[in-house]
Amino acid sequence: MPCDNHGILIISLDFELHWGMRDHLSVDGFRGRGLETRAAIPRILDLFQEYGIHATWAAVGFLFFDNREDLLEDIPDKLPNYVRSRLSAYSELLSLGRDEEEDPCRFAASLIRRISSTPHQEIGSHTFSHYLCREKGQGIEDFEVDLKAAKKAAQRHQLELKSFVFPRNQVNPEFLPLLSEQGYLCYRGNSRLPSAEKIEDPVQTLWPRLLRLADSYVGFLGFNTYPMKQIVPGPLVNIPASRFLRPYSASLKWLEPLKIGKIRSSLTRAARKGEIFHLWWHPHNFGRHTDENLRNLEKILRHFQKLNRDYQMTSCNMGELASRLEEPKT
Ligand SMILES: [Zn+2]
Structure with a gap:
């Protein structure tokens, strides 16, 4: 241990395939990208192996199933009651393939x-149904049902879920005690960078989005590394994100070296100061642009x-860090 x-x-990594993209693209519209993603995953794993990376893959519970029959068997009785009902992943059950x-x-x-x-890779949870924890209409009982379903899906693979990532980074503080009751050790909190998810009004979300986009390249919002002592030990540990690894942009190609340079300098700072740098993406x-993204990751x-x-x-990975914080107790 370090x-x-x-x-x-x-x-x-938030592993969700189409379940996280439903309100942007139809499953057919996502298919090309989904297949490319599936092909990219073994290549990401190869890079992680080559460079000794321990990572957490927070996966949507629906993805754990081999087929429709098994998934339908495990659908909970109580489903989230979002006001915007189209946000419910359960509305897609009838159109699932075999x-x-x-x-x-x-x-x-x-x-x-x-x-x-793959050695040192942790499977964490991104909820069962890509559950949106701050969406109007849902509540803590629905969340508990979702968590239990996720746990059961993981048991199909003899996996125990210890690390949690809120879909759309919609961290709901009222739900945190339930996570620890369900056996989770940690979750990924939001970074200090301005977050569009925290604001309801779509006009107001524009500025945080633009700020974060600009910051990915220029980095004026700082390194966002943090010391270990800032992580408060407890039944459920918050391991905040430092930065989103923005995908390769063909139109902003000339800015890519700046973006990667910013991440590398944040890493250097974390290494020199003995701090944590938490990078995430989907x-x-x-x-x-799989080759370009993998090249960036390798850099x-x-x-x-x-x-x-x-x-x-x-x-x-997140689970290892959280267990390490538990160590003095044992
Ligand atoms: Zn997601």
């Missing part, structure tokens, strides 16, 4: 097996490797 005064790189081969963007049991059998962000990981040599910086 020493307290060495920097730590945390990587978490199995992963027929519907590769909504089932992914083989990928769950592939990821969980595998489907690599479902377009980041190569830099991490250098920092590992020079400063003994280490890589931890």
Whole structure:
């Protein structure tokens, strides 16, 4: 286990395929990107292996199933009652294909097996149904039902879920005690960067979005690394995100070196100061311009490797970091 005064790189990925993209694209509209994403995942795992990366893959529960029959068997009795009912993933149940081969963007049991059998990769939860924790109409009882369904889906793979990522980063503080009751050790909190999700009004969300977009390239909002002591030990540990790895942009191609440079300098700072840098993205962000995105990732990981040599910086997944905080108690 890493020493307290060495920097730590945390990587978490929100693994959702079409379940997180439903209100942007139809399943057919997502298919090309979904297939590319599926092909990119083993390549991401290869890079993680090559560079000794321990990562958390927070997966939507529906993806754990091999086929429709099994999923339908495990659908809870109580479903979320969103005011905007189209946001419910359950509205898609009737259109599901038979199995992963027929519907590769909504089932992914083989990928769950592939990821969980790769050393140092943790499967975490992104809820059962890509549950939106601050959406109007839903409530804590619905959330509890969703959590239990996610746990049951993971048991199909003999997995125990310890790390949690809120869909759309809609962290709901009232739900945190329930997470720890259900056996979770940690969740990913939001970064200090302005967040559009915290604001209801669509006009007002524009500024945080623009600010974050600009910051990805210029980095005027700071490094966003933090010391270990800022993580408060407790039944449920918050491991805040530092930065979103924005996907490669063909139109802003000339700014890509700036974006990667910003991440590398944040990593250097974390390594020098013995702090944490928590990078996150979705595998489907690599479902377009896959080669360019993987090249960018490799540049980041190569830099991490250098920092590992020079400063003994280490890589931890969320569950490992949270268990480490538990250690003094045992
Ligand atoms: Zn999501």
